Amino acid sequence: MSKTLAAIGGALLLIAAAESPAHHSVWAEFDRDHPVEMRGRFIEMDWINPHSWVHFEVTMEDGSKVAWAAETPPPNQLIRQGWRRSDIQPGDEI
Numbered sequence: 001m002s003k004t005l006a007a008i009g010g011a012l013l014l015i016a017a018a019e020s021p022a023h024h025s026v027w028a029e030f031d032r033d034h035p036v037e038m039r040g041r042f043i044e045m046d047w048i049n050p051h052s053w054v055h056f057e058v059t060m061e062d063g064s065k066v067a068w069a070a071e072t073p074p075p076n077q078l079i080r081q082g083w084r085r086s087d088i089q090p091g092d093e094i
Contacts, residue, residue: 042092047075056094
């Protein structure tokens, strides 16, 4: 199960970072030459339009915890890619 969750978390980050032919450019806001990798505990996901959001908590090197939110594709695109609301549960490592 741990490998499945790691794969889901990796896929989520790839989906969030993937370039898409949308009405706006992700690369206008983010530097593709400086990717960031984070690991944390899943809190919740907002399945909303125009983009869904995944909320997770990262434990920093000093032990402090920081809440993050990552933008993902809209719900209908996630569903077409095989995602379901039950794929990730609160507390899962992503």
